[in-house]
Amino acid sequence: MTTNALLTDAQQEIHFQIMWNRLIAVVGEQARVLIRTAFSPIVRECEDISAGVFDPHGRMVAQAVTGTPGHVNSMAESVGHFLRHFPIESMKEGDAYITNDPWMGTGHLNDFVITTPAFYRGKLVALFSCTGHLMDIGGLGNGPDATDVFMEGLSIPMLKLVDQGRVNETLMAMICANTRLPVDTEGDTYSLIACNDAGVEALCSMMDEFGIETIEPLTDYIIDRSRRAVLEKIAALPKGSWSYTMTVDGYDAPLDLKAALTIAEDGVSVSYAGSPPAIKRGINVPLAYTKAYTVFGLACAISPDIPNNAGSFALYRVDAPVGSVLNAQRPAPVSSRHIIGQMLPDMVFGCLRTPLPDRVPAEGTSCLWNITVRGRWKPDDGARETQVFALAITTNGGTGARPKLDGLSATAFPSGVRGTPVEIAENQCPLIFWKKELREGSGGSGQTCGGDGQVMEIGTTNDDAFELLAAFDRVKYPPRGALGGGDGAAGIVKTSKGRSLSSKGLHIIAPDERLHLLTPGGGGLGTP
Incomplete structure (x- = not known):
């Protein structure tokens, strides 16, 4: 089964839909490998993960249906950071790259992100990426007491973890030496590597089955179709701007979060202007995590039946003042960024309660x-x-x-x-x-x-x-x-x-x- 100029538009549509569903099954298999092989109970039992496939431009094409929005939607940005550090032309079959940088990963040091290039018949056709929460990476531990990110544990910049099938033993030794649980941490890191490898293998099997040499036409179809579907949803919404304020406990003092949401013809934007500055304890939120849960809230209310990918995300725009608690800058402490970050769908729902009271x-x-x-x-x-x-x-x-x-x-x-x-x-x-x-x-x-x-x-x-x-x-x-x-x-x-x-x-x-x-x-x- 392949794309063919002789096929009718309806036949081409059916072929793309079948392959799209199969691609979601591929990343589902990727995720199950991670869950079944992980050492940390929060991954193995609670599925605090993400897994997805990206095109060579860094656009997320499909995600596993399990996992958390904070991981999935921020991982979508992290692949772009990997590509800035490791250009496509430098990647080799059997390579894998790692980081836990909160500002280029998923928001705090306990989440390892690994990205692996997928080669088919010698040609790079896609990238697989995954995230898992590791129980301990040193420092003060996974709590909000640190006063900067350096106190929160081991920081891994963008590095090559596997070079053409050979694990970087020096890097692995550094990881194991900076945790209270070296066996679990090493095992979790290998499970992340293995899950991407399973995704690569499943994708190659899919391409063999459908007789295709590239998934580029499929990825263009998925992203364009998803974007148009979300645009249709937005077109049916009332246009205007609404705001919402929420007070949360904070650390030593309460914090007043503020949001303004605007629905326009070309998309939906959310601004957190007026939200408080970052504080000296680890409940601050990097912008990627702020975007992740804000976009999730928008998708729940506006486009819940449209799969997550670069196309469906494209029409949702999020910003927060630089240096605010929702756009904390390095080296702010961010270990417990979920405390405030996971409140953001409620902020979105509060803004939408006037125009869409029957949805939130x-x-x-x-x-x-x-x-x-x-x-x-x-x-x-x-x-x-x-x-x-x-x-x-x-x-x-x-x-x-x-x-x-x-x-x-x-x-x-x-x-x-x-x-x-x-x-x-x-x-x-x-x-x-x-x-x-x-x-x-x-x-x-x-x-x-x-x-x-x-x-x-x-x-x-x-x-x-x-x-x-x-x-x-x-x-x-x-x-x-x-x-x-x-x-x-x-x-x-x-x-x-x-x-x-x-x-x-x-x-x-x-x-x-x-x-x-x-x-x-x-x-x-x-x-x-």
Whole structure:
């Protein structure tokens, strides 16, 4: 099956559609390899990843349907940075490139991005890229306490990781020497390499099957078709400008986020002018991550049925003042950039509530309530020595009420990651979950109600204390209801001994006390 000038337009359309679906299956296979081979539970169990295929110009053509918007949409920009550092003509079969630069990757150091050129019969035809969250890359750890990016861990600039099939052992040794979990970190890095290799192999099989020498006509079709489809969606929308403001907890003081959204004939733009300057703690957001979640919010409301690629992204424009908390500049600390970054779909929905009230939900918990813990233990597996553990246990609050449906309880939106199973967490570290249940009634009231959060009670089986790297929000300023709906319940962080803990920062949980977490509920929609 191939593109052919003798085919009718309808036949050509069918051929392209079949190959487009097959290409999405290719990147789906790429993603499954990463998930199945990863060492970190946040990848293996929660699918905190991205995987996609790009054309030689760096345009994203297709993405795996699993993964997080923060990874996928910022990875879309990172491939362009790889091409600036490693021109196409310099790439060889068997090469692979790596970075975790927050400003050229996906927003913080814990995410490794690997890009691999795909050759077919000796010719470079595409690029595969993937991202995975690694549990520990040194420094202060994955929390917001650092005052610059240098404190947050190992930084890998744009480097060649694999040279024509030979792994850069010096670079790999440097990576392993700068983590508390060298085995996991090395294993995760190899899983990222392997998943791109699987994508290359699957693409070559696809090209053999369809009898094509290049995917360029297909990529042009996908990008052009997607762009036109989004433009049609925008053409049907009311035109104008709307604004929204949201107060979030911040670190030491609350922050007022501001957005202005404009729908015009040629696209939709969102400006965060007026948002506060970057702060001295690691909740700042690089612009690529700001764009990622803003565009995701726009796509959810305007073009949810159109696949993500360079064409469907092209008509959404995002900007934020240089040096602001939503466009932080190096060397600002950014480790917990998800706290504010994942609020941005709610900002978009707030702007769209006037022109599109039947499409957008009330505010939800939005930012993940990851329980990031660290310490030492001696597992019951015959190990002779005490070992270091470091784990991010993914948990969530309630989502905002929807126009015709209640919000979802204990569900990650907009990130989309899965919750870490209790059995996995208790196997990976000495914690024990004494309680994990829905926080009934925590969702805001309304014609449709917000989703409920969770109640968790966590202790340790160790004789030693464990560290909690808190990075929570919606504690002082809970998710707001809309159109007369009630607010969701605020989050709570405390211990069994009555200690009230701040929502951000390092806490020591003694072996004779338990951590109590109550995640927020989503806002309600409409007068009850």
